[in-house]
Amino acid sequence: MLGLDYSWLADPAYQRWLLIGVVNTLKLAALSSSAAIVIGMLGALGFTFRIFWLDALIELFVEVFRNTPPLLQMLFAYFTLSTLGLKVTDPSTGLSVPLLSAFACAAISLSLFGGALAIEAFRSGIETMPRSIVDAARSLGYGRWARFWRIEAPIATRICLPALTNILTNLFKTTSQASVITVPELMYYAGQIYNDTFRTLEVMILVLLIYVALVSMLTFAMARLEAFMAFPGYGRGL
């Protein structure tokens, strides 16, 4: 069929590589997505205090990590964090190794990148909320913290879920760039396999299908979450 040759897929070594690649991709995506959501919430919470220097600090963070290529951020993290001093001696081998592995550097840099985007998403959710609802909460005696967690965050999360879905799917796909700094995820092993077999097109088609499957699971889960969190009068709630 179209001259595609998938006989290499029968090789257990390549099967193992693909499996490890998928697992590492999932790990990297899960870690950086969770961290990005936490960073996003904290950043948005920070904005609600309306303290000048805190606003400026969060703003700077967002601008730096949103306006530069994630690949560059990852290379930066890799060459600074892993080479500048931070070394430990591996007790089993006695060799001096970087404290932060390539995987850790990729996870950190993707978390910050996703976090910067998530801050903006959550902020838009909070700022879209009618000011009068905040007044109502104040008039009922809610202080700033309780107001944020009980009223602003739940409503804002619902409002910004579609934007958050976009950010998380993009973040998931961006994990493939970690292959450049030698993180053994799916894209990295794809390269290894086609360098071995010269079956570039076949490998790319397979990897593409795997990404479609994985990211579709994510968007499906987010759609379910949206339906679960819907309330009447907002979005698709009835």
Next chain:
Amino acid sequence: MSRIEALIELDNVRKSFGDFEVLKGISMFVQKGEAVCIIGPSGSGKSTILRCINGLFPIDEGFIRVGEHRVHELKSDKAMRALRHQVAMVFQQYNLFPHRTALQNIMMAPIQVLGHDRAEVEERARKLLKKVRLSEKADSYPGQLSGGQQQRVAIARALAMQPEVILFDEVTAALDPETVKDVLFAIRELVEEGLTCILVTHEMKFAREVSQRVCFTDHGLIVESAPPAELFDNPQDPRTREFLGQVL
């Protein structure tokens, strides 16, 4: 009327938004159990007075006391918690929390802010829903209720805080004419039960029937304050006469 007996006392309250002075020295007293209506043209500062009384707006100058709370001295929402327990507010746009049901809207603050027992609060909330004749809507979300129904839930939510004073801020202004009477009925009951109420309203007929005193505001000042029969039938100030001539 003496200042000491008054439950609420405002003295020469001034408030500006930017260059615009909304309140130019408001002084008023409200006795316990009294229902006072504030009427006046748009932009005359009526709603701002209410928001200053419960501390939603900080004032620039003057003195506000509610019970034992000196409102102008309270600086944070935390410091105002006891005040907000005593003074509840109902808004023109209802401002129910859209992500919670009617019953949950009523129960939230007593449990989360006042720390009252959940079971006891639920019983209280169901009684209040019955009182505003919405028992069957307990599990509906605000988005599923009509404006009049939402406003009655908002009144029940305010009452659930067991306040001594309720501030009503043009609560019927956003409603269809046929639902206005349900809301006014609910408010009238509260006044008759002796709850202290301050109402900013455009419903002159209601103001006349329900209140013991009516204050007319214009350009940030209380121009005239009198029992409704007196103020409506024999207004003293020309500005009051002009306003009433337009709305009656």
